Amino acid sequence: MINLEVPKKFRPLVNQARQVAENVFRPVSRKYDANEHAYPVELDMLAAIMDGMNDAVAETGVGEGAGAGKLKQDAKKSDGIQNGTNMSTVLGLQELCWGDVGLSLTLPRQGLGNAAIAAVANDEQLARFGHKWAAMAITEPGFGSDSAAVRTTAVKDGDHYVLNGEKIFVTSGERADAVVVWASVDRTLGRAAIKSFVVEKGTPGMDVVRLEKKLGIKASDTAAIVFSDCRVPAANLLGSPEVNVEKGFAGVMQTFDNTRPVVAAMAVGVAKAAIDRARDILQKMGVAADYQGSFKNASQIEAQLYRYEADWEAARLLTLKAAWMADNGLPNSKEASMAKAKAGRAANAITLGCVELLGSLGYGEDELLEKWARDSKILDIFEGTQQIQQLIVARRLLNKTSAELK
Structure with a gap:
């Protein structure tokens, strides 16, 4: 049974994250939104503190901390509720993104690539890469959400794999210490041959060719990377090197079951920020939400705010359920996609809606509301678009394969 209260052991962590969001992220949020690709130096000290927090939490048996992407689904269900x-x-x-989504993505050693490493790396790989900042490189110029369409190749050559291809929209691709790259070891075998490799920064043949200019999350660098005869040690392949045609690439796709609740949590955080700020501004204007009165007597603005709060709560609960199932060793592919789909859509609707509710007050750069509206859009796109999530949920509900339901 899921208890809807925040577990007592996590409350200090949640409070610390809120303090970071309010006192570190928000004061510099506009600064790095206006200076895209500038590195937020304020995060260096914070990253060291978070490393210490993560190590301390791990020693107590709680887990690996609250960094974005440091996530690992248990291999089997443990005794009792976890x-x-x-x-x-x-x-x-959720709390960090209440402060700023882009800065949350920019925290060193908290990247989405860290989620892939934590999810499938063996002990030796965890020892080598566990404390590195890892980005994730999946998308290519020829495809977006269809991860099975990977064209980057990895050809075995002795104790190495030789990678060739181009990856785009790599979050933290320039700043990270390593990049987890999806590549095919045999294009003739289709999606079953897709594997992921950890390519460390500075590896010959790996070149960051440009940084993208974006609508939002401007504090986060987004890179295009070209791999030209890039030799990667075979020991850097995550998971089994064997190609199992029957299993397909379900193993490598399990990474998404871990990262999609992460993105959903980000959406929940920024949506809550917009609701809180809109409520505060409306209250100063004399429009206060009266939760004790009858909803049928509420003004149109009050009623809309109530709808946004309900939408946010649904997204939050779906996200917690997906995370809880992973902690308890339960398959959560459907729930992870449900959380990502709901939270991504809700964050877009809520942030834009709060801008609309406040009119010129919400649209100007004097308020962070317009920035949150821009930042929220990516949360409905990366790690699989809204349409892809709905397709995955449909396949799970109807028990259809990707070939049967496209």
Whole structure:
């Protein structure tokens, strides 16, 4: 049974994340929105503090901390109800993104690539890469959400794989210490041959060719990376090197079951920020939400705010459920996609809606509301678009394969 209260052991973590969001992120939010690609130096000290927090939490058996992407689904269900790494991650990240989504993505050693490493790396790989900042490189010029369409190749050559291809929209691709790259070891075998490789920064043949200019999350660098005869040690392949045609690439896709609740948590955080700010501004204007009175007597503005709050709560609960299932060793592919779809859509609707509710007050750069509206859009796109999430949920509900339901 899921208890809807924040577990007592995570409350200090949640409070610390809220303090970071309010006192570190928000004061510099506009600064780095206006200076895209400038590195937020204020985060260096914070990253060191978070490393210490993560290490301390791990020693107590709670998990790996609240960093974005530090997530690992248990291999089997443990005795009793567990609240571990997955739950601490989404709870902490909701609070950080209440402050700023782009800065949350920019925290060193908290990247989405870290989620892939934590999910499938063996002990030796965890020892080598566990404390590195890892980005994730999946998307290519020829495809977006269809991860099975990977064209980057990885050809075995002795104790190495040789990678060739181009990846785009790599979050933290320039700043990270390593990039987790999806590539095919045999294009003739289709999606079953897709594997992920950890490519460390500075590896010959790996070149960041440009940084993208974006609508939102401007504090986060988004890179295009070209791999030209890039030699990567075979020991850097995550998961089994064997190609199992029957299993397909379900193993590598499991990473998404871990990262989609992370993105959902980000959406929940920024949506809550917009609701809180809109409520505060409206109250100063004499429009106060009266939760004790009858809803049928509410003004149109009050009623809309209530709808946004209900939408936000639904997204939050779906996100917590997906994380809870992962902590308890339960398959959560459907729930992870449900959380991502709901939270991404809700964040877009809520942030834009709060701008509309406040008119010129919400649209100007004097308020962070317009920035949150821009930042929220990416949360409905990366890690699989809204349409892809709905397709995955439909496949799970109807028990259809990707070939049967496209």
